[in-house]
Amino acid sequence: MTQLLGKVAIVTGAAGGFGAQIARSFVEQGAKVVIADINVDAAVQLANDLGLNAQAVPCDVTNAADIRSAVELCTSVFGAPDIVVNNAGTTHKNQSMLDVSEEVFDRVYAVNVKSIYHMVQAVVPQMQQRKSGVIINIGSVAGIRPRPGLSWYNGSKGAVNLLSKSMAVELAPFNIRVNAICPVIGATALLENFMGVPDTTENRARFISTIPLGRMCEPKDVANAAVFLASDAAAFLTGVELPVDGGRTI
Numbered sequence: 001m002t003q004l005l006g007k008v009a010i011v012t013g014a015a016g017g018f019g020a021q022i023a024r025s026f027v028e029q030g031a032k033v034v035i036a037d038i039n040v041d042a043a044v045q046l047a048n049d050l051g052l053n054a055q056a057v058p059c060d061v062t063n064a065a066d067i068r069s070a071v072e073l074c075t076s077v078f079g080a081p082d083i084v085v086n087n088a089g090t091t092h093k094n095q096s097m098l099d100v101s102e103e104v105f106d107r108v109y110a111v112n113v114k115s116i117y118h119m120v121q122a123v124v125p126q127m128q129q130r131k132s133g134v135i136i137n138i139g140s141v142a143g144i145r146p147r148p149g150l151s152w153y154n155g156s157k158g159a160v161n162l163l164s165k166s167m168a169v170e171l172a173p174f175n176i177r178v179n180a181i182c183p184v185i186g187a188t189a190l191l192e193n194f195m196g197v198p199d200t201t202e203n204r205a206r207f208i209s210t211i212p213l214g215r216m217c218e219p220k221d222v223a224n225a226a227v228f229l230a231s232d233a234a235a236f237l238t239g240v241e242l243p244v245d246g247g248r249t250i
Contacts, residue, residue, distance in 0.1 A: 001230040007028030008078045010070060010123075012115065013088030014063050015042035018138065018183065021219030022085055022226045027053050029176055036061070036070040037088070043208040048107035061088040061115035062107075064122075071122040080126050083230045086116050086160075087138045100109040105152050112156040115219045116163060128174045134230050135171075136224070137164045139180040157182075162243050168239030179229045184245035186217035213246030 013019040015037035023033045027050045036059035037043040043056035057073045059066045073080050078099050081103050090111040092100045116137060127133030142150060143157035164180035171178060185207055207213060228234055229242070243249045 002030035002165070003227055003233065007031040007035075007075065007082045007230070009079065009083035009085065009230070010034045010081045011087055012034055012036045012059065012070075013087075013121070015039040015046060015056075018186065018219050018222040019085070019087040020046055021223040022087060023054065024050060025220075025223035025227050026083075026230070027051070029231075031083070032232075034070060034074040034078065034081070036067075056167045061086075061118065061170060062110040064118045067115070067118040068122050071119075071126075075126075080130065081123055082132065083134045084119060084123050085136045085138065085226060085230075086119055088115055089138060089140075091150065094147075096149070096177070097151040100152050108152055108156050109159075112153075113163070116160065119237075120167070124171065124176070127138045127176050131175045133171075133174070133176040134168065135164075135176065136161045136226055136229055137161075137178070137180045139164065139241065140176050141181045141184045141243055141249050142181060144241070144243065145249045150152050165239045165241065168227040172203040172238060178227075179233070179234075179237060179242065181222055181225050181229070182241060182245065182249075183217040183222050184211055184223075186219070186244070186246040195214040209215070211246040211248050212250065217244055 009031045011019050011023045014035040022037050022083050027034045032053045035047050035056045037044045038060045040058045047054040047056040057070045059070045092104045137160050139240040140157035142154045142160040146154035161180050164178050168178040175183040225244050
């Protein structure tokens with residue numbers, strides 16, 4: 001299948017979890033993908049697994065210079081990026097909002113929100129010149145229907161969701177589409193922090209019980225949505241806040 005044939009993409013936080021599957025699915029659909037991640041070893045391993053159409057680059061998304069370097073590498077190796085997926089994210093432990101330190105708060109907002117600012121500065125001028133581009137921000141159902149104990153994380157994802165809509169309106173005259181994918185909880189490296197309790201079958205069951213379709217979000221669920229939104233099949237979709245949540249936000 002070649003829904004993204006000839007397209008060039010950058011995916012942040014792509015060394016694991018949802019991002020790794022997005023990168024994998026993009027390559028399967030014909031795209032060339034830069035895997036930008038602070039976990040260099042895992043990024044290189046995934047790029048090696050995916051072959052010549054994938055390239056790893058070390059990238060701390062909170063660092064503007066790292067973002068610029070990732071975009072420059074993409075442009076030099078594969079060409080200017082047609083698609084950017086701002087997937088890198090982090091959270092604080094599920095706990096009272098009063099117990100989250102300022103350092104952790106700042107880190108959550110730097111990774112989840114300011115990273116998008118840095119990426120926009122680096123890629124949007126090129127997209128404006130070409131009058132074409134797709135930006136997909138990985139938000140969260142936490143920014144739509146928040147759970148207690150994750151207030152500062154919820155706020156950061158609310159910012160991502162709303163920013164995606166605002167960016168969509170501002171960039172529409174340049175034919176740059178911006179959409180948000182909003183997953184429900186999944187079995188990623190952040191799971192225990194999201195739950196705030198040990199990752200046991202019983203504790204997972206409590207969270208799954210709030211999802212009408214009866215399971216957690218899987219990487220392929222998010223990747224399928226990303227492929228669609230990045231493809232020409234979604235050419236008239238922008239500003240969408242797409243829950244990939246098994247009905248959690250109903």
